[in-house]
Amino acid sequence: MTTLYTRELEIAQLAVQRAAILTKRVFHEKAKGTVSKDDKSPVTIGDFGAQALIIAALRANFPHDAIVAEEEAAQLREDAGLRELIWGLVQETRLEDVGAEGLLGGGVKDVEDMLEVIDLGRSEGGRRGRVWTLDPIDGTKGFLRGGQYALALALLEDGDVKVGVLGCPNLPVDDAAPLAADIGSDHQTDDEGRGVIFSAVVGQGATSRPLGTGALTEGKKISMKTVTDMASASFCESVEAGHSNQSESAQIAQRLGITKPSVRMDSQAKYGSIARGAGDIYLRLPTSKTYQEKIWDHAGGDLIVREAGGQVTDTKGQRLDFGVGRTLASNSGVIAAPAGVHGQVLEVVQQVLGLK
Numbered sequence: 001m002t003t004l005y006t007r008e009l010e011i012a013q014l015a016v017q018r019a020a021i022l023t024k025r026v027f028h029e030k031a032k033g034t035v036s037k038d039d040k041s042p043v044t045i046g047d048f049g050a051q052a053l054i055i056a057a058l059r060a061n062f063p064h065d066a067i068v069a070e071e072e073a074a075q076l077r078e079d080a081g082l083r084e085l086i087w088g089l090v091q092e093t094r095l096e097d098v099g100a101e102g103l104l105g106g107g108v109k110d111v112e113d114m115l116e117v118i119d120l121g122r123s124e125g126g127r128r129g130r131v132w133t134l135d136p137i138d139g140t141k142g143f144l145r146g147g148q149y150a151l152a153l154a155l156l157e158d159g160d161v162k163v164g165v166l167g168c169p170n171l172p173v174d175d176a177a178p179l180a181a182d183i184g185s186d187h188q189t190d191d192e193g194r195g196v197i198f199s200a201v202v203g204q205g206a207t208s209r210p211l212g213t214g215a216l217t218e219g220k221k222i223s224m225k226t227v228t229d230m231a232s233a234s235f236c237e238s239v240e241a242g243h244s245n246q247s248e249s250a251q252i253a254q255r256l257g258i259t260k261p262s263v264r265m266d267s268q269a270k271y272g273s274i275a276r277g278a279g280d281i282y283l284r285l286p287t288s289k290t291y292q293e294k295i296w297d298h299a300g301g302d303l304i305v306r307e308a309g310g311q312v313t314d315t316k317g318q319r320l321d322f323g324v325g326r327t328l329a330s331n332s333g334v335i336a337a338p339a340g341v342h343g344q345v346l347e348v349v350q351q352v353l354g355l356k
């Protein structure tokens with residue numbers, strides 16, 4: 001009998017939900033109006049705090065699993081003020097539901113233990129065994145401007161994504177809500193109707209549910225839209241021009257006959273948005289030969305899109321390979337689209353990039 005990953009999914013979702021309580025609090029109390037990620041910036045506090053809370057839950061429940069996470073504690077070891085600030089937040093953050101909080105177990109003993117917990121995320125990853133990958137705040141720029149960001153957690157087994165969870169505090173709960181660009185939208189004063197967790201287990205489909213503050217509420221199956229007419233399709237890409245080549249994506253859209261402008265959004269909220277049919281295609285085109293994408297920026301989204309009826313490859317048409325270490329060293333770019341049109345999109349991407 002195959003493993004159902006029921007417990008992994010539940011713990012991952014609750015851990016993400018709890019950490020989102022911290023990131024939202026940090027945003028409301030500290031982040032408004034801040035624009036950069038300097039040493040003491042709110043996003044730094046949110047990054048470390050969320051990483052500590054999520055890894056503490058993984059340590060208590062799955063003590064033998066390896067973890068590949070974005071942040072490491074070195075900076076905190078140097079800075080007592082920052083360390084104490086984060087420790088205060090970590091201690092105070094609890095799920096409202098006592099049973100749900102109890103399921104997460106363990107906890108963090110003291111400041112030193114918090115640093116150790118953060119550094120449990122330093123695994124090199126690889127092809128063997130169970131490896132969790134975590135981005136405590138994906139889309140740091142989005143977080144700071146009150147736009148899209150995600151708490152991203154996934155479980156790999158022998159290099160394959162088995163469980164993916166994306167907590168998106170600023171996306172609409174409603175799967176049918178229209179896709180909105182990050183820039184120019186003002187989410188900063190309005191939490192109502194926002195906050196969603198996307199999740200998927202391999203072979204079991206993808207789900208969305210409201211991002212609450214207590215026990216998990218019931219999930220709904222999500223699926224990608226079937227694209228029958230490219231003229232009305234929509235595509236998402238990064239906000240930052242340095243993260244994806246936007247002049248090439250514009251040419252690709254034009255050749256495909258897509259008439260709408262791209263929706264530019266930070267973070268893996270892009271994967272969640274196309275998985276629930278709010279958008280159709282996610283393009284991330286390499287901007288430099290040297291930057292290697294990180295596994296925590298894609299693992300959860302990759303599984304959620306594939307389980308919702310999509311295909312995810314790089315620009316060479318190869319599946320993303322999460323088993324080569326902390327980066328996607330053998331891939332280049334990302335093309336995520338409904339299975340029915342992925343081949344057509346890939347073809348045009350390869351023409352425009354001169355790959356064929």
Ligand SMILES: Nc1ncnc2c1ncn2[C@@H]1O[C@H](COP(=O)(O)OS(=O)(=O)O)[C@@H](OP(=O)(O)O)[C@H]1O
Pocket residue numbers: 070135137138139140141142237238239240241242243244265266267268287291294297
């Ligand atoms: N040069 C370069 N090229 C490609 N990707 C890069 C690059 N530099 C950073 N990153 C990673 O991009 C993550 C954010 O991706 P997004 O798609 O959200 O980008 S954007 O913020 O919307 O522009 C971002 O994740 P976070 O650090 O978690 O925000 C980075 O891991």
Ligand SMILES: [Mg+2]
Pocket residue numbers: 135137138139296297
């Ligand atoms: Mg990231």
Ligand SMILES: [Mg+2]
Pocket residue numbers: 070135136137138139140
């Ligand atoms: Mg991050």
Ligand SMILES: [Mg+2]
Pocket residue numbers: 070140
């Ligand atoms: Mg970062």
